[in-house]
Amino acid sequence: MKKLLFILLSLGVALAGCNYAQTPTKEEVLQLLNKEIGYPKVVDYEIFCSDPEHARKLVEAELETNSLIVVQNTQKLKDAGKALVQFTEKANPYLLPTPEKDKVLDIQKVKIADEEISEISISPDGDNSNTVWVEYSSVYKNITPFSVLMNKGLNDPAKRKVKLSLSEDGWVLEK
Numbered sequence: 001m002k003k004l005l006f007i008l009l010s011l012g013v014a015l016a017g018c019n020y021a022q023t024p025t026k027e028e029v030l031q032l033l034n035k036e037i038g039y040p041k042v043v044d045y046e047i048f049c050s051d052p053e054h055a056r057k058l059v060e061a062e063l064e065t066n067s068l069i070v071v072q073n074t075q076k077l078k079d080a081g082k083a084l085v086q087f088t089e090k091a092n093p094y095l096l097p098t099p100e101k102d103k104v105l106d107i108q109k110v111k112i113a114d115e116e117i118s119e120i121s122i123s124p125d126g127d128n129s130n131t132v133w134v135e136y137s138s139v140y141k142n143i144t145p146f147s148v149l150m151n152k153g154l155n156d157p158a159k160r161k162v163k164l165s166l167s168e169d170g171w172v173l174e175k
Helices: 002-018 026-036 052-060 089-094 100-104 143-151
Strands: 041-048 069-071 084-088 107-123 131-141 158-167 170-173
Touching: 002 100, 002 131, 026 107, 026 131, 026 170, 041 052, 041 143, 052 069, 052 084, 100 107, 107 143
Parallel strands: none
Antiparallel strands: 041 107, 069 084, 107 131, 131 158, 158 170
């Protein structure tokens, strides 16, 4: 009887151990977020070089004063439809590759900053042992002079929350 009780107790502990889901480490979560969401990211901005409103906005942001762009204030009739905004050599490090379809429309992508994950907090889901909530903060680094075009503050960390589930292949991001 003692052996049977010991076997049942051991079997119960073994089965209970099989259902226990271990929480992922911060390194595992960081690798998963980098892979699935694409961190570190380049934050970019599209400048419509033929748009007078965009040209005005660039001048107001003092990008011409800082010698990053040259704005053609007047156009002759033969130049109608051509780009009003030209980028200087000083702006070259911040210019990003632009798809051909955008180049045809005189759109140029510029780099604003790099976004990287700074802090990770993992908390188990109370309802399900196979899921966890991950809260993470991202910070902006390598902020460029073109950041004045963004409406949001790049000095404050952005906070986000995602849910991870344990599958046969490991932890996966729920979408």
